[in-house]
Amino acid sequence: MAGIYVHIPFCKKRCLYCDFFSTTLLERREEYVNALLQEIKARKNETGEPIRTVYIGGGTPSTLDVNAIRRILQAIGTEEAEEVTMELNPGDATETYLHEIREAGINRLSIGIQSFDDELLRLIGRRHNARQAIEAVQMAQQAGLDNLSIDLMYALPTQSMEQWKADIDQALRLGVQHISSYGLMYEEGTALTQQLEQGQIEAIDEEVENAMYDTLCEQLQQAGFVHYEVSNFALPGYEAKHNSSYWNGTPYIGIGAGAHSYVRNVRSWNPDNLDTYIRGIKDGTLVRESETLTEKDLYNERIMLGLRTCQGVPCELIQKETDTLLEAGLIRKTETNRIVATQEGLHLLNRIIEALMVD
Numbered sequence: 001m002a003g004i005y006v007h008i009p010f011c012k013k014r015c016l017y018c019d020f021f022s023t024t025l026l027e028r029r030e031e032y033v034n035a036l037l038q039e040i041k042a043r044k045n046e047t048g049e050p051i052r053t054v055y056i057g058g059g060t061p062s063t064l065d066v067n068a069i070r071r072i073l074q075a076i077g078t079e080e081a082e083e084v085t086m087e088l089n090p091g092d093a094t095e096t097y098l099h100e101i102r103e104a105g106i107n108r109l110s111i112g113i114q115s116f117d118d119e120l121l122r123l124i125g126r127r128h129n130a131r132q133a134i135e136a137v138q139m140a141q142q143a144g145l146d147n148l149s150i151d152l153m154y155a156l157p158t159q160s161m162e163q164w165k166a167d168i169d170q171a172l173r174l175g176v177q178h179i180s181s182y183g184l185m186y187e188e189g190t191a192l193t194q195q196l197e198q199g200q201i202e203a204i205d206e207e208v209e210n211a212m213y214d215t216l217c218e219q220l221q222q223a224g225f226v227h228y229e230v231s232n233f234a235l236p237g238y239e240a241k242h243n244s245s246y247w248n249g250t251p252y253i254g255i256g257a258g259a260h261s262y263v264r265n266v267r268s269w270n271p272d273n274l275d276t277y278i279r280g281i282k283d284g285t286l287v288r289e290s291e292t293l294t295e296k297d298l299y300n301e302r303i304m305l306g307l308r309t310c311q312g313v314p315c316e317l318i319q320k321e322t323d324t325l326l327e328a329g330l331i332r333k334t335e336t337n338r339i340v341a342t343q344e345g346l347h348l349l350n351r352i353i354e355a356l357m358v359d
């Protein structure tokens with residue numbers, strides 16, 4: 001079984017913290033979608049396996065009208081796919097749009113809410129407000145979309161623990177099946193990082209950020225969510241199938257500018273430039289860079305991805321000594337002889353992964 005990821009790099013407005021590849025040149029959507037259709041046609045059978053999951057991500061896929069979404073799904077052929085996800089910006093949600101994308105074949109939505117606090121949303125430059133976020137979820141539910149994920153961010157400038165708890169409570173009240181949550185990162189070159197450097201905003205203390213993460217884990221687990229990956233929580237049975245394929249080595253084909261693919265130990269990626277991508281597809285000269293993963297790369301990858309999940313990695317796989325990390329309480333051994341990160345370890349996950357990878 002395999003997955004297809006389709007990248008839609010358009011955004012109506014750039015968020016202040018974002019360093020993803022995206023563009024506000026909405027007038028280029030039509031020619032871009034035509035290029036996507038051509039690439040899908042050429043590559044959809046590349047893995048030789050049936051497509052089980054489809055993920056339309058971005059950028060902002062909901063900048064596309066339903067006709068474009070329908071054309072993309074028809075080109076892929078999603079009749080047998082178990083999970084067909086699309087990311088949605090709450091500002092784009094209307095009853096009609098949600099009904100139409102469901103009819104077009106979308107059966108899971110990932111809604112980029114980030115916060116239910118208008119002031120925090122304004123500070124990070126999101127284009128929607130709290131009311132639109134709540135209404136987007138409710139409209140999606142009314143449209144019959146019953147597998148909903150929302151994104152929430154913490155450690156936002158000026159955010160207090162009370163505000164964060166209120167966001168988690170609001171998310172739980174909405175009755176969504178899946179929550180992805182990330183602490184704000186100040187990436188190089190973003191407008192928010194500039195504000196930080198100029199002293200206009202302050203970063204949240206690391207201790208407070210860790211406490212926010214712990215609160216999130218506690219509250220969601222109490223509400224019956226399974227903490228199945230460091231940043232992902234799902235009601236039983238609603239773990240994201242497509243994203244899980246990134247963590248367990250299932251092949252996937254990445255379509256669109258900047259999209260990554262992974263097929264038979266080869267990772268490849270399209271150029272993350274709109275012109276280069278569209279021109280390359282049109283005249284058949286698109287060059288995908290690629291690398292073949294060595295035994296060492298594959299080991300490091302299994303450590304890196306495995307330790308992010310609640311499954312961890314089998315003890316016998318690990319090639320480095322683990323006693324120091326075990327004694328420090330950062331990892332633990334399970335009854336099934338696997339190594340998983342402890343709650344304390346999840347705060348220092350990158351350091352644990354680094355310690356267990358080989359050079």
Ligand code: SF4
Binds near residue numbers: 015019
């Ligand atoms: S909507 Fe997403 S991709 Fe677009 S600017 Fe905001 S964070 Fe970046």
